[in-house]
Amino acid sequence: RDDVLLGFSTLGPYTRKHPFLGSTVGRYANRIAGGRFRLGGTEYSLARNNGPNSLHGGLRGFDKHVWIAEAYREAGGVFVRLSHTSPDGDEGYPGTLRATVTYGLSGKNEVSALYEAEVDAPCPVNLTNHAYFNLAGEGRGTILDHEASLWASAYLPVDETQIPTGELAPVEGTPFDFRSPKPIGRDLAAAGGGYDHCFVVDGAPGTIRPCARVRDPKSGRSLEVATTQPGVQFYTGNFLDGIPGKRGALYGKHAGFCLETQNFPDAPNRPAFPDCVYGPGRPYRERTVFSFGY
Template sequence: MPGDPHPCHDDLTVTQETAATLPDGRRVTRWTFGSARHVTVEVLDLGARLQALHVPDANGRRANVVLGCDGVADLLGEAAYLGATVGRYANRIAGGVLPLDGATHHLATQDGGHTLHGGPDGFATRLWDGVVVRSGRRVGVRFRLHSPDGDQGFPGALDAEVTYLLDPAGDLSISYRATTDAPTVVNLTNHAYFNLAGERCGTVLDHLLRVEANGYLPVDARLIPLGQVEPVGGTPFDLRGASRIGDQLAAGHPQVRRAAGFDHNWVLDGTGFRRAAVLVHPDSGRRLDCLTTEPGIQVYTGGHFDGSLAGRSGRPYWAHAGIALETQHFPDSPNRPDYPSTVLRPGEEYRSTTVYRFSAE
């Protein structure tokens, strides 16, 4: 119920309320957790979705820094991916073809005949089961979803879990787990679009972006990786030093033109939990460090926004209104044996963790 508080350590609190009602009568629940003096997070059980993130700037002024919508029609339609947990397979699988253990599975498709983010009825449009959780000084919400065998064409029944936890310092961790009863593929990520100026404040072209990667995956006209990892040196994809996003997109590179900006996978340096990217808005001083266990990060600069979708502030979202930093395995990995495997088998557990660390400078 609205205003039902769950007190937490270090002044971190959680409240729960009904945010909307689906066409079939089921209620969509919103949890809000954090500190009124620092970072506050809003998540929905529809799509296990990060709906808002209120973060202070260098002068302590708070703003919501992720794009989001309230209307159910938007959340089930044009805004389905905004902030959502996407799967069973994030990103693209070419032609909806999944070869696995000598068999070929034909997946549900969209996006020009490909499977994108798990198919037309992927995890982003599902109502997950959510509960409040605490871990030490951290507080948040854990979501669970059962995906039956054959869901969108994927083999094996999958039990998925995503946990959002915020600590008093402003670190938001997103941890994923999954198990299966038959061999399948899994690749989960969060699809938040960030604008550190505030979700109502224009584009991210003035943001500075750094990506800890020496290589990236060029794509064809369908935005499917061509295959080989290419070095970033001498291209707009060289973000090893902080670079103004607008300058990189204006460079006229064929790959940038093809994707109307960035919509590419960077092959991250190193292994284990480490920093993947840093995003800074110089005017506000807000800084986001993205850390992950994943081998890649899909950077998407939102070139498809055309003003037809309005955010929670009522302002329309135009091209480059936000930037997605999607930590994940590589696109089309099931069809690329040379890429890190996304296969999950019975008795194994899929695990992945990403942290969004907020600060001001």
Template sequence: MTRPDMADQDSTAASTVTPGDQAIPRQSRLKHRPGELTITSEPFGETADGVPVERYTFGSDSGVQVRMLTYGATIQSIELPDRDGNLASVLLGLPTLADYQDHSPYFGATIGRFGNRIAAGRFTIDATTYQVPANDGENALHGGPQGFDKVVWHATVIEEDDRVGVSFSYLSPDGEMGFPGNLDTTVSYTLDGTGRLTINYHATTDRPTPVNLTNHAYFNLAGEGSGTVEDQLLWIAADRYTPVGAGSIPLGPPAPVEGTPFDFRAAKPIGRDLRAGDDQLLLTQGFDHNWVLDGYQPQRVRQVAAAYDPGSGRWLRVSTDQPGVQFYSGNFLDATFPGLTGRIYRQGDAFTLETQHYPDSPNQPDFPTTMLRPGESYDSTTIFGFGVA
């Protein structure tokens, strides 16, 4: 099987991102003109305890346009045209701040201090055990019940010749959700003229603490609220994944994807193997696992995943310096609330590609470390590239 090139997203030598029986286009019809990128802001209401929230809109009317909230440093929408010029958001979102506070399943939110699960919410550093409140059965998920997705971040506009966006900052105090140390965090989201949304994470601490930051974007390349993503193609550059047990905690060492429904090394429809009689799929009601990404080296950004909707022509490319990605097939979208444009989101109406370290890393010494100590810096980059073919 021919492998895709693993270069950064600046590479455009090939006509497709992935080979195989079905291919994902790599070249884009989206066009941007010099000076076209703009950014504006507007009020987006107040939290339940009276804190004002702002919404920033940045990008291009004829290309990609992003809307972000200071609440949770959340991406509310990513709008781009299909091959016929019809605009739609490829991201699931909610219409009001109250909706995000009441029932958002992390739609588009910045996740921290620790993305994914920590078994029983407990971990030990230098012989001291810490407890994060459980919010996913017996486990702590995405930083606990009051994670970074539920705070209002300070925003600073980024406006340069070749990119626009917002830098969000938040100081998480020592002991917040049980985590030790004051964690000073900055996350910048910038869009360039080629349709690439770059996320740069930075954090420092005054006490040893685990850190695992990500964004929880729910994608549907046909447009949010348009229905299932099962026919959309997905490729993931991973020979292994981490099987899980009860509570979606890794069982042990990574396992090969070969011969399993978890093999996305050649592009295939998301739904092709979704109903296979596999114990792992039964346990999580679909895909909701960490893939061990090929070519991991700290600080090395490489292309790791791609997706394509044949109906609209829209595609997504993902590059990161992280060792893993959590691919989730929207198994628990339960049709209990309307989305961004009033349409109801049902099971399988979106997928996530959350670039991150592996689940429960603080308790798994054989996994790449998530420990950050004083004097060190947490720095990570993920790039979402968008286009239409």
């Protein structure tokens, strides 16, 4: 048996600065340009913790908090419900937000994630998990030989600070075309040395549908992802730099990949992107399922 999830052996490192290993991130996953957005005639300023931009909720986003956990069993699996309350003004965001994430493990080798939130004032919300996977086993080299498929006919080109340009560009004829399986490393150089891009998931947002499949040809292990979200951020661990992990492992560049199901980056500043504002009368609810095969 191998552990295919990058992470730490103890709780302490998760509460300090780290590259979001296995973290649930929010209030807004991914980047918001300039660390600001305007809503209802008011401009809100956020922490700029990623160059000029705000990333994954700010300096002390949801990933830096220890959530309240409740484990339970139901027909079909075992579950843990995690809850966290973010007060009004937390990291610059308006309204008091109450979030729950329910993770479930079924007998079919499926891990489900149900993200729910209620906020008492209009606010952008975008929750995801930043799990890093290595299907060969965590700490066992890079993921560049893993074969990836994405159910995405378009992706979001970005500027030099990783903010979307606003275009939904076809993947055809580009290094971002994963509609047929290919090794992650095949077009890596042409993609700027690594992937850290949001792909537009084919099909209707709000419905659970296939999003991605990754397979390690050496072990035969595979991971399939389905989601209700409009996008998935495919990240290839470009900035991992030898961070100490589990059991003495060191996680270097490309030691893991992430499939962060989510709304589009910078959607609070892009009216043409899917609506990301929730509030009274509009609760947040999204679901993602990770299915493992051998």
